Amino acid sequence: MIPALCFEGVTFSYGAVPALEQLSFSIAPGERVALLGRNGAGKSTVVRLVAGIQQPRDGTVWVGDWDTRDCVPEQLAWRVGSLFQHADQQLFAPTVRDDVSFGPRALGVGVREVERRTDHALEDLDLTAHAAHHPYDLPPALRKLAALAGALALEPALLVLDEPTAGLDRALSARVIRALLERSAGGVALLVVTHDLTFAAEALDRGLVLDRGRLECDEPLAGLLGAGPRLEPLGLSPPPVAALSAALDLPDRPVRAADAARALARVARGKGAP
Amino acid sequence: MKSLTLEHASFWYPATEAPALRDVSLEVAQGEIVALVGALGAGASTLLLVAADLAPRVTGGRLTGAVARRDRSGIVLPVPWTQASGMAFTVWDEVAFGPANLGWPAHEIARQVDRALEQLELVPLASRDPATLSGGELQRVIIAAILAMDPGLLLFDEPATELDAAGAQMVWRLMRRLAGEGKAILLATSALDAVPDVADRVVWLEDGAVRAVGAPDLLADVAVCEAGLGTSVATVWRASGLPGPYPPTVAHAVRRWR
Numbered sequence: 001m002i003p004a005l006c007f008e009g010v011t012f013s014y015g016a017v018p019a020l021e022q023l024s025f026s027i028a029p030g031e032r033v034a035l036l037g038r039n040g041a042g043k044s045t046v047v048r049l050v051a052g053i054q055q056p057r058d059g060t061v062w063v064g065d066w067d068t069r070d071c072v073p074e075q076l077a078w079r080v081g082s083l084f085q086h087a088d089q090q091l092f093a094p095t096v097r098d099d100v101s102f103g104p105r106a107l108g109v110g111v112r113e114v115e116r117r118t119d120h121a122l123e124d125l126d127l128t129a130h131a132a133h134h135p136y137d138l139p140p141a142l143r144k145l146a147a148l149a150g151a152l153a154l155e156p157a158l159l160v161l162d163e164p165t166a167g168l169d170r171a172l173s174a175r176v177i178r179a180l181l182e183r184s185a186g187g188v189a190l191l192v193v194t195h196d197l198t199f200a201a202e203a204l205d206r207g208l209v210l211d212r213g214r215l216e217c218d219e220p221l222a223g224l225l226g227a228g229p230r231l232e233p234l235g236l237s238p239p240p241v242a243a244l245s246a247a248l249d250l251p252d253r254p255v256r257a258a259d260a261a262r263a264l265a266r267v268a269r270g271k272g273a274p
Numbered sequence: 275m276k277s278l279t280l281e282h283a284s285f286w287y288p289a290t291e292a293p294a295l296r297d298v299s300l301e302v303a304q305g306e307i308v309a310l311v312g313a314l315g316a317g318a319s320t321l322l323l324v325a326a327d328l329a330p331r332v333t334g335g336r337l338t339g340a341v342a343r344r345d346r347s348g349i350v351l352p353v354p355w356t357q358a359s360g361m362a363f364t365v366w367d368e369v370a371f372g373p374a375n376l377g378w379p380a381h382e383i384a385r386q387v388d389r390a391l392e393q394l395e396l397v398p399l400a401s402r403d404p405a406t407l408s409g410g411e412l413q414r415v416i417i418a419a420i421l422a423m424d425p426g427l428l429l430f431d432e433p434a435t436e437l438d439a440a441g442a443q444m445v446w447r448l449m450r451r452l453a454g455e456g457k458a459i460l461l462a463t464s465a466l467d468a469v470p471d472v473a474d475r476v477v478w479l480e481d482g483a484v485r486a487v488g489a490p491d492l493l494a495d496v497a498v499c500e501a502g503l504g505t506s507v508a509t510v511w512r513a514s515g516l517p518g519p520y521p522p523t524v525a526h527a528v529r530r531w532r
Contacts (some may be wrong), residue, residue, distance in 0.1 A: 036436045039410035085409045085436075086355055140352050140432075141314055163409070167313060167352060167435040169464040170502050195438050198467075198506060237439040240467045240506035243524045248531050257506065261513035268516055 002065055003159045004029045004189035005050060009059035012045055019045040020213045021206040022059070029157065032180070032190045034221055037210035038235025043083055043162070043193040046210075050160045050191070051082040064157060077103060080149030085159040085193075088140065090147040096138070097122070098130040099146060103154040121152040124179040141168050145175065152179065158189045165199045177203040197239035201225055201255040209234050226253040277343060277427045277458030278325055283339035284482075285324055290335075294320040296483040297339070304345075304426065307449060309469045310462040310502050311493070312393045312479035318462035322349060322429045325460055345426025345458065348372075352432040358404055365407070365415050366391070366400045372423040376490040383413075383422075390422040393448055408417040409436035417445065428452065428456035430461045434468070446472045464475070466493055467505050470522045478503065 001225050003026035003131070010019040019042045027033050035043050048054040049061050052073040061068040063079050084090055101118040109117070122128045125145045130138060148164055149156035158169050161182070166175045173196070180203050184190055200207070200221060207224045209217035211234055217224060224230070225242045238246070242255040250263040279299065285295040295317050302308050323329035326349040330337050339484040351357045362368035369390055373383040391397050394414040399407070404415060413436040420428070430449075434442040446468055453459055453474075463469065469476060470490040478486040478498060492498055494508035496518055505514065507527050508520040521527040 007323075016308060038410050039441060044408065070367065086353070088353055088356070160391075163436070167432050167464065169315060170466070195442075235438055235440055240524060242511055244507050244510060244527055247524050247528050257510050257513065260510045261515075262516035264510065266518065268514065 001028065003027055003062070004031070004064060005160075005191060006062040007046075007049075007059065010056045010061060011058040012042075012049065012054065012056050017259065018213055020049075020056075020210075021129075023213070024059075024216055025208055025215060025218060027158075027189045027191060029187045029189050030184055030204060032184050032204040033192065033206045033208060034204040035191055035193045035208050035210065036195075036197075036200070036234070036236060038217075041210040041235070042213040043210055045162045046191075047082060047084065047160050047162045047193060050076075050080055050158070051084075052076040052080075053099045065263075074106065077107060077154055077156070079157050081154040081156040081159045083144075083148050083151050083159075085162040087144045087147035089142060090150065091135040094134060096127060096134055096135055096146045096149075097258055099135055100131075100149045100153050102129075103150055103193065109155070117155055118212065121149040122154060124182065125149050125175050141172055144168065145172065148179075152183065156188070158191070159183065162193045163195065164192060165194065166197045173199050197225060197236065198241065201239055201241065202257065209236070211235070222255050225255045275304045276301050276342075277304050278344070278347075278460065279340075280321075281340040281342075281343055282322070283337065285320060285325060285329060285338075286336045287320075287329075288334040288341050289296040294482050295324065296481070298479075298482075298484055299339075300477060300484065300487075302427070302460050304456045304458050305453050306475065307453050307459040307472035307473045308475045309479060309490075310460065310479055311466060311469065311498075312462075312485075313501065313503070316479040317482040318479055319352070319431050320458065320482075321445055322431050322462055325349075325427070326429050334358075336465060336516050343427060346423070347424035347427040347429055348420035348423050349429040350420050350431060352435065354409065354416045354436060357416050357419075358412065363403055364401050365396060365404055368404045368415055368423050369396075369419045372428060376423060386422040386424060387418075390418040393421060394418040395444060410438055410441050413437060414441065414445075419516075428457050428459045430459065430463075432463055432465075433461070434463070434465050442468065455508050466503060467523075469493055469508075470505065491519075491522045491526075494526075496520070501515040 006026040007023050052068045082193040093100050104114045104117045207221040228238050242258045245253045254260040254263050283298045284293045286293050297386050312318050359371045370387045373386050440450045473490050476492045493505045498504050500510045505522045511520040521530050
């Protein structure tokens with residue numbers, strides 16, 4: 001099977017400032033991958049390379065069987081939906097609906113198909129009631145969801161998202177998680193840059209950690225987030241649920257809230273409730 | 275000493291019938307950190323705009339009730355790039371923009387800018403162009419630019435959204451230090467797990483009105499958890515079916531568990 005995304009020895013720098021060094025990894029269709037690391041580790045650069053906004057200096061970025069060097073960003077939009085860090089800057093149409101439908105319209109798919117994709121994306125994120133609003137009349141958190149809906153409406157094989165839950169409360173994050181799990185179950189690969197490890201634990205399975213442009217970790221997220229002492233040198237701190245599991249020594253150290261609640265209940269029954 | 279007092283404040287945005295704030299009474303004392311929590315649309319951002327004297331003065335709309343400020347206020351808005359001046363080509367100049375507009379003498383501007391850059395660990399970035407910064411770096415620059423004006427009342431709307439774990443920790447620690455120096459701080463945040471270690475008091479807003487006020491363990495209250503505003507630890511505890519009161523933090527949970 002061809003990976004949805006493959007970095008082969010990718011090196012990139014901004015002028016003299018190195019951003020990525022010999023970065024290699026690949027993501028299979030349907031995989032849910034978190035891209036983690038401190039501010040300035042190179043995470044957003046990865047997003048820009050995948051979207052075709054930047055080209056690698058060395059190495060190759062493969063989106064499916066396309067070399068991004070041979071594609072302009074408009075072509076890549078057939079396969080990649082992106083959410084950039086400042087999602088506000090992605091919105092420009094007079095209504096949320098126009099904005100969300102821009103991608104599929106630009107791809108040139110039929111009118112009915114544009115409608116279907118737009119409706120689906122708006123419904124997935126519970127934005128239907130806001131479809132006729134001007135994006136800038138919405139609070140920043142909903143603007144972010146509107147930009148995400150625009151990426152979903154492309155119905156790409158790969159979603160590359162930069163901080164999709166920054167500034168979102170738990171209820172809005174839950175909408176994002178639900179929409180991403182649904183897309184991934186349909187075979188869409190996810191690469192998500194995030195500092196929100198609570199969200200990462202709930203929505204994603206595999207963790208890549210960048211540190212100063214190098215790949216320091218590539219492993220299942222559950223084990224990584226439960227490994228407290230290893231996180232700190234990477235600029236990460238364990239999310240509260242993982243910290244709770246570790247502090248109470250819950251079996252299997254769950255990192256998702258529902259798993260932790262079940263483990264807590266089981267152990268409490270065993271020891272006769274605290 | 276009260277830095278900010280709202281008495282029965284209600285606010286309507288222009289051309290809207292339903293108020294965004296309803297009969298809100300709230301005090302923030304010097305040296306105190308008060309956290310506003312609530313669902314989307316609960317009114318936390320609006321309350322900060324009213325406290326900053328931006329609503330209705332800049333936004334338009336209508337305010338009833340009384341708002342009294344003892345100190346000059348500074349507000350950090352939720353999306354940092356919207357707050358950059360766009361008129362500065364170095365981080366140092368960006369941070370100096372506010373104090374320069376206050377008409378301070380040059381040596382005082384320099385003193386405040388240097389101090390603010392140190393507080394936000396931005397000294398190595400002082401000569402960078404703000405347009406080249408990452409989201410987290412720009413967020414720290416905006417916070418520094420507000421601190422450089424030395425406001426007595428600090429208003430923060432989601433100050434940690436763009437920051438990594440270390441950056442967020444630094445900002446929370448800085449807030450405690452500023453409160454220790456006598457600043458009054460009013461904070462709207464969805465980073466509920468940080469609140470117990472940061473805030474002195476929590477105000478739960480619902481539909482524009484104050485639903486409850488309490489110590490930070492309010493975020494482990496049954497009704498707050500039901501509304502989806504409990505801390506992660508309290509939420510897991512509740513979901514496990516264990517009896518209340520729920521622990522708000524890991525440290526509380528460990529004590530309960532023994």
